[in-house]
Amino acid sequence: MSFAELNTPKRTIMTPGPVEVDPRVLRALSTPILGQFDPAFTEIMNEVMEMLRQVFQTKNHWAFPIDGTSRAGNEAVLSSLIEPGDKVLVPIYGRFGHLLVEICERYGADVHTIDCPWGEVFDSEVVIVEMKKVSPKIVAIVHGETSTGRMQPLEQIGKACRAQDVLLVVDAVASIGGVEVKTDDWCIDAVVGGTQKCLSVPSGMAPISYNERVEKIILSRKKVERGIATEDDNRYMRSSLPIASNYFDLGMLQDYWSPRRLNHHTEATSMVYALREGLRLVLEEGLDERFARHKFHEQALISGIEAMGLKLFGDPDNKLTCVTCVEIPPGVDGEAVRSMLLQEFGIEIASSFGPLHGKIWRIGTMGYSCRKENILSVLGALEACLIRQGAKVNRGEALQAALDIYESKEVS
Missing domain, CATH: 3.90.1150.10 (Aspartate Aminotransferase, domain 1)
Incomplete structure (x- = not known):
């Protein structure tokens, strides 16, 4: 059997993702492959990290993409933070709140949910009151809910999380690059983006960023895994189990994206090119x-x-x-x-x-x-x-x- 040369039809894509890819990003995808530890490529990796910091509006050290769709980013962050029995509060106002619940449950979290009608969002005070009742380790919430076309205000929730020593994990897949996402100002501890929406890059990577509060948990679990855990009264240092996922282990991915360049996986070179160009275009526009x-x-x-x-x-x-x-x-x-x-x-x-x-x-x-x-x-x-x-x-x-x-x- 013979097959014709690939010839896809021309489309005007007006969905909530994937969207049309900027022609300049398509050109970047055709850039010749470099080895993943070639100094020319690792410099591109460094540029991607810096551009992600600017787009996420953060001073976090850690900002890099997870290879996989946006869901991979959510799973990488949540699986690296959750241990069996940890309380997680998920406010649900659309389809993707339910997805966060499923991920958390798969990693053994004690998940608590609150709901509001689809087409509405939560009054921030409702979420804050529920936090006080549940005392969760994590609040996981969607910023831009594409299933309902709504956007949840986060600033007051973020400040309350910080005051109550709760981690705020935000799915900003649909909003990053299209609307304001103030990671630091809103006290977001970990934020997950997507390439295939407002960044106009093909699906296949999930940019993330997280702060020192998150990194502390990741490193504590890494120490346990290597048998060098130390006692600490801080509740985020009580970890007794290593991260369940190998592929989504942020501790290992940190090493890969750090100057150490410890091998974890073979990087999706062309997608890094595409992400770099997509981010460059965002920053060029302002x-x-x-x-x-x-x-x-x-x-x-x-x-x-x-x-x-x-x-x-x-x-x-x-x-x-x-x-x-x-x-x-x-x-x-x-x-x-x-x-x-x-x-x-x-x-x-x-x-x-x-x-x-x-x-x-x-x-x-x-x-x-x-x-x-x-x-x-x-x-x-x-x-x-x-x-x-x-x-x-x-x-x-x-x-x-x-x-x-x-x-x-x-x-x-």
Whole structure:
């Protein structure tokens, strides 16, 4: 059997991830391979660490990518911190809070959860009160929940965690590079990002950063593993078990990303190139400018959707800038619309999970996908598909409303 040369169709990807990859990142992926301990490559590793610190807005020493999808980053951090019986509090306001629970349970944590309706976020005081009841070792929470298009405020929760000597672990996969993530100012102890969303890099790496409070636990477990543990009254130094995972052992990964370069795995060289270029582009644009660009295109998209006569889903005060959730009109087959968008226009938008499946569409405006031509294309195509489905929409209004926004202030 013979196979033709790979030729993928052209798509306009407007999902909450993966998104379109910046052409400059694609070029970086074609850079010739270097050995993982070649000084030229280890210098690239050092540059990636420094750029990650800037994007995460932190002075943490440790900032490096985990090889694997975003879930790998969450698992690496949580598995390196959790010992059987440790109390972990997970506030759940969407699909990915449940994922954090599953990871914690697999490593033997005593998991406590609180819930709020999908489409809303927690009042910070509710989380803080629950922390006082549970006295957890860790609070694990999602910052940008793509399943509901909401963003959880973290500053007050982070300060309360620090005051109560609780570790705050944050899933910022959907938000990093698209909205503000102030790791140090918000007292986040460990933060996990993703490459395939606002960074506009292919899926396959999970940038993380963590502070000395986290490192202390990691090193204490490493000492136990080597049989040189010492007594310490600090509760984070009482560890009696080594980290369960070899691949996700942050102690071993620290050694790999340190000047010692102790071999742990064979690095995904081309993905490091891609991540470096993606981070460079973020910093070249400027964080404030990048966040403003995402907000501006979001305004154009929302204006068009509402002018069409569609309703937005969720609490508007805590909307995730780079994900817009749209209620599927009554009598409309949401999957038929998505299928037509893809087949006739080459545009992909997303459905949702759990209680929202079949009830909303999710439109991502992330990274390189967050562009004027993409916003106008998805609005025009969505209107056409809805008309074909027999839905009543305000014909021609969506694009005009979006153009009004763009004419008010041009942003590329």
